[in-house]
Amino acid sequence: MNANAFIAIDDVSKDFGTVRAVDRVAFGIARGEFFSLLGPSGCGKTTLLRMLAGFEFPTEGEIYIDGQAMASEPPENRPVNMVFQSYAIFPHLTVRKNIGYSLRRDRLSRVEFDRKVGRMLELIKLPGYEERKSHELSGGERQRVALARALIRRPKVLLLDEPLGALDKQLREQMQLELRDLQREVGITFVFVTHDQEEALTMSDRIAVMSKGRYLQIDTPTQLYEAPRSREVAAFIGSMNFFDARVEEVADGHARVAAGPLGHLRAATRAKRFSVGETVLAAVRPEKITISSRPPAPSDASGGTNFVKGVLDATAYLGDRSHHYIRLPGVDKPVAVSAQNLNPAEFDVESRKRDVWLNWSSEAVVLLRAT
Amino acid sequence: MSEPTAVSTGSGVAPMGTPLRWWRRLILRNEAVRGYTLLSPTLFLMTLALGAPVFFLFLVSFFTQDLLEISTDFSLENYMSFLGKENYQKLLWRSLKVSGFVTVLSVVLAYPMAYFIAFRVRKNKFAWLILITVPFWTSYLLRVFAWKIVLGHNGVINSGLTELGFIEEPLTFLLYNPFAVVLTLAHAWAAFAIMPIYVSLEKIDRSLLEAARDLGDGPAMRFWRVTLPLSMAGVVAASLLVFIPTVGDFVTPTMVGGPKGTLIGNLIQIQFGKANNWPLGAALSVISLIAITAVVCAFLWFTKRVRTQEL
Ligand SMILES: Nc1ncnc2c1ncn2[C@@H]1O[C@H](COP(=O)(O)OP(=O)(O)OP(=O)(O)O)[C@@H](O)[C@H]1O
Ligand SMILES: [Mg+2]
Numbered sequence: 001m002n003a004n005a006f007i008a009i010d011d012v013s014k015d016f017g018t019v020r021a022v023d024r025v026a027f028g029i030a031r032g033e034f035f036s037l038l039g040p041s042g043c044g045k046t047t048l049l050r051m052l053a054g055f056e057f058p059t060e061g062e063i064y065i066d067g068q069a070m071a072s073e074p075p076e077n078r079p080v081n082m083v084f085q086s087y088a089i090f091p092h093l094t095v096r097k098n099i100g101y102s103l104r105r106d107r108l109s110r111v112e113f114d115r116k117v118g119r120m121l122e123l124i125k126l127p128g129y130e131e132r133k134s135h136e137l138s139g140g141e142r143q144r145v146a147l148a149r150a151l152i153r154r155p156k157v158l159l160l161d162e163p164l165g166a167l168d169k170q171l172r173e174q175m176q177l178e179l180r181d182l183q184r185e186v187g188i189t190f191v192f193v194t195h196d197q198e199e200a201l202t203m204s205d206r207i208a209v210m211s212k213g214r215y216l217q218i219d220t221p222t223q224l225y226e227a228p229r230s231r232e233v234a235a236f237i238g239s240m241n242f243f244d245a246r247v248e249e250v251a252d253g254h255a256r257v258a259a260g261p262l263g264h265l266r267a268a269t270r271a272k273r274f275s276v277g278e279t280v281l282a283a284v285r286p287e288k289i290t291i292s293s294r295p296p297a298p299s300d301a302s303g304g305t306n307f308v309k310g311v312l313d314a315t316a317y318l319g320d321r322s323h324h325y326i327r328l329p330g331v332d333k334p335v336a337v338s339a340q341n342l343n344p345a346e347f348d349v350e351s352r353k354r355d356v357w358l359n360w361s362s363e364a365v366v367l368l369r370a371t
Numbered sequence: 372m373s374e375p376t377a378v379s380t381g382s383g384v385a386p387m388g389t390p391l392r393w394w395r396r397l398i399l400r401n402e403a404v405r406g407y408t409l410l411s412p413t414l415f416l417m418t419l420a421l422g423a424p425v426f427f428l429f430l431v432s433f434f435t436q437d438l439l440e441i442s443t444d445f446s447l448e449n450y451m452s453f454l455g456k457e458n459y460q461k462l463l464w465r466s467l468k469v470s471g472f473v474t475v476l477s478v479v480l481a482y483p484m485a486y487f488i489a490f491r492v493r494k495n496k497f498a499w500l501i502l503i504t505v506p507f508w509t510s511y512l513l514r515v516f517a518w519k520i521v522l523g524h525n526g527v528i529n530s531g532l533t534e535l536g537f538i539e540e541p542l543t544f545l546l547y548n549p550f551a552v553v554l555t556l557a558h559a560w561a562a563f564a565i566m567p568i569y570v571s572l573e574k575i576d577r578s579l580l581e582a583a584r585d586l587g588d589g590p591a592m593r594f595w596r597v598t599l600p601l602s603m604a605g606v607v608a609a610s611l612l613v614f615i616p617t618v619g620d621f622v623t624p625t626m627v628g629g630p631k632g633t634l635i636g637n638l639i640q641i642q643f644g645k646a647n648n649w650p651l652g653a654a655l656s657v658i659s660l661i662a663i664t665a666v667v668c669a670f671l672w673f674t675k676r677v678r679t680q681e682l
Binding site: 076077081105 | 578581592600680
């Protein structure tokens, strides 16, 4: 598929002995895109990235970068560079020589060399660091040096394997934004591996969600979050409440489904076709549910809103928001609700076992085909 | 020494007097004191068994031998006689050259073996290392004799080549010259060079080599720019381990060196033995010491530049 994409991954598989690390993956990445590979540990992200870099070769299939087949290109000849998870800064060299490492083959004069390295140091906001060694750098600084070193010859593609994994939360969030800005500034295609879904959502143009060597869905962050196409994706990106249901009626972009003990729910179908009688999953994000200690007024109980009554089971206070877990009659798993604490928290530990009413709009429901 | 160990390892149960308390506080707060305490057994032995004799050697080198007596008047005569005798200088120069060749040969032989074990062997690395040292479990003298047999007039090489008809007369350039000394010493010391090189290679983070590759270096450049600089500490250790003891060696040159293979060690040995001129022997030792120090300093300066790629 997508033979004219900038990077085309064409039915690629990779076996390590009897382990199939990547299983018939096929997709394309556009020029200048910030593309993320997201998935749980061991799903084959690193393996796929290393095949792009040339450190591993596909057992089957072919990779094309800018129209060129990569099957016979060793890493040193590929128009890609990599930022390693551990940064791999050369400990015996200064920052200046690390960043300029790949310029050797350009045979530059010393002045020209220093000018190029100086420009990269400005780009990563570390001017004056030329003569430092790797052990004199903090984790964040090392990460930037690794970035500069990989970018200095302007590769067609930059590969990043969990480059922010070793940083603390604050620095990581700062670097996420900086990395995103940097990518826009240099206009190079980034392929970014992470198992942190928030990170992927913040930074990417598109994300491939992977699982067990295959990809489940490739989409923009918004689409992945708002319109996941399978239960696995819905559960992996953020958290999600699932209800078993059966389609009863479909009309003008909405469906009415019977969700067992919950009664009838209304859901937007989002251009997907469902037939009456089909079993489906109705999925609702915790933050799209409103919790109230009062029953709805009769006037509310109309139109596109869904109401259910339950019992508050547990509450976790997180400062800016609270997570509530509500037991609904006849449903095994408590429903998760995430509420912004706009006012001082209405429910606290004391509120356990109280009756509460939940409501959410039909637009908040994603209908998934049960498989 | 016994007191500090008793305190630093002792439990809090023992009643502590004020000096003990004071010492414990000192040892916990002051890293330097901790360091010196750890060093003290070695330091003690070094001062007693190494520092003192060297000092004595230094002292004796300024004495002179008057037939049977040693005159303890300060004199530079021995040093003057070294400067005056070209033969002595030639011998020292030859010793440094021979040791230099031995060092280069040992490291060049050891490096590929160490590299192979560090990068290619996946299982039982330790067994490989042990196996490599097996030939060195025999005595040093025995190995020197073995070389004498291999290289000798009726030795393995000569008789082999004669039998095969390649040569009529036995080759005479094999034994009793500096070449034989270099070969014998290099064989004897190569195993010692493997260990430090192996350790430094083993420590190299493999992702650094991948990074070099990713940044466009082929195999030769990767070796020159990453592997070699990062294993330089091992190469330096191995070189010193081989160079320093071989400069003073007199056993091998005596057995396989012949007149052209005599080294400074032989000369020094003679002064302390047959010639019975201890002051001259001491002075020659001190001069060797200085020469070795100078060579080592130059070598360290050079290897540092390889390590930081400032060539
Ligand atoms: N060199 C190898 N030899 C054998 N199996 C391997 C090798 N490299 C990876 N694997 C296997 O391939 C699968 C995918 O590994 P990979 O490193 O790509 O995972 P990942 O998605 O990067 O995981 P993580 O998030 O933990 O880094 C794993 O099951 C792993 O055990
Ligand atoms: Mg990985």
